[in-house]
Amino acid sequence: MELVTIDDVKAAADRVREWVVRTPLLPAAWADPERPLWIKPENLQPVGAFKIRGAFNTLARLDDPVRARGVVAYSSGNHAQAVAYAARAYGVPAHIVMPEDTPTVKVEKTRSYGAEVVLCPIGKREEYADALVEKTGAVLVPPFDHPHVIAGQGTTGLEIAHDLPDVEVVLIPISGGGLASGIGTAIRAMCPNARIYGVEPELAADTTEGLAAGHRVNWSVEDRNRTIADGLRSQPSELTFAHLQKVIDGMITVTEDEMREAIRVLAHKSHLVAEPSGATTVAAYLKGAAVPGRTVAVVSGGNINPQMLAEILTA
């Protein structure tokens, strides 16, 4: 299987530079001086998540006449908004397939970027997306299972390597594995001495189990849906799992309460609003599970339901 290379990631960086925010590394003044911490705040991207990196790289790689036919994505989360946002920037149509039970606020937000939202029965997302591709000639942008998406997400890692060349520990949330595959590829090449850790909720730890077993394992959707980290309920594809096997040094799992505490710490001490998925890496740092060293925690997104945020900050 052909894996994404550092050259792919570097080429992606040139393509997405015009569109994505060059997020800084934020030194956490509250961190243990023995284990200095920097936050990579991808929750500050325009749609509130790293996902626009992969979306823009994928759109940029399309030939003009192909891209003009538009794009299709199926997602109820950050990927939907990212593809809608990128399509609007390119002035091409976006068709986003979302399950009927998607909260209205997410549908509206996706529409606010000019996308056409197609609601579908639960479990029929891929079928509907395929039909849309067939009908419109638009191109499907998968959430993680594609080299262009992985290379785009990897640009996050290039920035980390540039800003902190002597980073020793990098903590990355893992769901479908696109972000960790991309960042891992960049860090392996640029900072060969850094250790790369994936972070998962205990309640959706399929990758932790899979990497230990040496092959992908399947957790039921019901099991994975237990975590409040709604961005971490997917599982790696064959392609991302192959990357993870190559670049991940270890896995750390965190509890639901540890994520909630990390959300509080990020809000009160780093002045950032993180969604549970995005806060997992800070939760991993706080429990001291990682080996010591100069640490970067990738906070992948900030799209938390306002009511959940209020509840967590009131607790």
Next chain:
Amino acid sequence: MELVTIDDVKAAADRVREWVVRTPLLPAAWADPERPLWIKPENLQPVGAFKIRGAFNTLARLDDPVRARGVVAYSSGNHAQAVAYAARAYGVPAHIVMPEDTPTVKVEKTRSYGAEVVLCPIGKREEYADALVEKTGAVLVPPFDHPHVIAGQGTTGLEIAHDLPDVEVVLIPISGGGLASGIGTAIRAMCPNARIYGVEPELAADTTEGLAAGHRVNWSVEDRNRTIADGLRSQPSELTFAHLQKVIDGMITVTEDEMREAIRVLAHKSHLVAEPSGATTVAAYLKGAAVPGRTVAVVSGGNINPQMLAEILTA
């Protein structure tokens, strides 16, 4: 009176670069497309506020033997932490004078940066600070009334001008006026067509009144203390007022409720935690009071009391 120049600000930028976060301009995807908005998130600085820019520039300007004797500041807010943080970075002592009624959490935070905190009776801050200077030979770092402080804060404006050269409107909170003096100086020089607006709470609008009158006016401490924007309760000095008269095109005042709403918008849509003072500029944008155009809102700080944040987000 000699005012700070763009060359002073540029020189300050070289001095503080190593220590301050190069904050990005964050495009607000939720903004009115007719009035595009970028946030300058100074709440992401290590102590949660722009104040470290002025503190670092002031410390950098001291001769080594002078700096080695340490620094003194009187403040119960962001300036205290900024001076403590900068002194620690330089490895010199910091003595911070705080009123006895300062919330313990702020005292502890200042101590956490290695500063010696001296508590004093209310209203005796300057007297205590002067005595400390006398006794220790340390240098007083004023919160805004000094050219080196103004030049340091102005580096924020240089970054705005670099990142968005065709900015049309810049919104800056005004309290003692150091930040607006510095940013105004930079923007006037680099983006001569941009309009620069100061923002104040209605309940502490002494500068709005003073600029209209053509001279400083005094509001009582009791009046100014009514606003929840605890970072905006100071008044300009002769030096900062002279800068403001030169660089400010207009003033906008906001209500307490408008600040609360801006805090909610920043948390939910831009994933940033702002203190009331920092949110005033977004409040000004939201009420549409400014003239239209490509707008930058400087979010000056994020040190909001956790209980107040929870209350505002629950409302």
